Amino acid sequence: MAKVRRLFGLVLRLLAFGATVSAAVVMGTSRERASVFSISFEAKYSDIPSFKYFLIANAVVSVYSFLVIFLPAETLLWRLAAAFDLVATMLLTSSTSAALAVAQVGKDGNARAGWLPICGQVPRYCDHVTGALGAGFAGLILYVMILLYSLHTVLYPLLV
Numbered sequence: 001m002a003k004v005r006r007l008f009g010l011v012l013r014l015l016a017f018g019a020t021v022s023a024a025v026v027m028g029t030s031r032e033r034a035s036v037f038s039i040s041f042e043a044k045y046s047d048i049p050s051f052k053y054f055l056i057a058n059a060v061v062s063v064y065s066f067l068v069i070f071l072p073a074e075t076l077l078w079r080l081a082a083a084f085d086l087v088a089t090m091l092l093t094s095s096t097s098a099a100l101a102v103a104q105v106g107k108d109g110n111a112r113a114g115w116l117p118i119c120g121q122v123p124r125y126c127d128h129v130t131g132a133l134g135a136g137f138a139g140l141i142l143y144v145m146i147l148l149y150s151l152h153t154v155l156y157p158l159l160v
Contacts, residue, residue: 005153012146013065019139020062020092023132027055027099030128034121043122050098051129057095058136061088061143082150089147092140096133103129 030051031044045051065088068081107126109117119126 009146009149009153010069012142012149013069016139016142016146017062017065017069019135019142020058020065023136023139024055024058024062026128026135027051027058027132030125030132032122032125032128036121043118043125045129048102050095050102054095054099054132054136057091058139061092061139064088078150079154082147082154085143085147085150089140089143092136092143096136096140099129099133099136103133 027045031042033040033042035041045055064084068084071077071081103126105115106129107117107119109115
């Protein structure tokens with residue numbers, strides 16, 4: 001039964017690694033050049049601080065996920081890993097919510113503030129950002145599952 005639990009945790013971490021790496025790569029490659037009334041502009045992720053934060057957070061969490069995969073099963077470092085899983089989950093939560101807020105304004109605009117939507121002018125850029133946010137959200141859901149699994153693994157011996 002212990003091997004099944006370990007395998008389940010490993011599969012969750014591999015899936016989360018894939019989702020966070022995908023989110024970081026797709027966000028990092030999101031850019032498009034467009035012209036409106038003979039004025040050329042370029043939309044790229046690095047122009048928006050929330051998107052930079054999203055990229056950095058997903059990159060950090062993916063490196064952490066990769067390193068934890070190689071942690072031996074019998075070590076007490078798993079208790080520390082449970083604490084770091086909480087930090088990673090919170091980091092993904094904050095970066096995803098910040099990027100989603102900015103993306104929503106970019107897609108729909110804000111009539112009260114006078115901000116116009118940009119997705120009509122740069123649809124490929126918006127599609128890239130949407131894909132990155134989808135992968136990031138999948139990584140967040142997987143990390144919530146990893147956090148629950150880690151807490152169960154650490155606390156179960158204390159409750160029995």
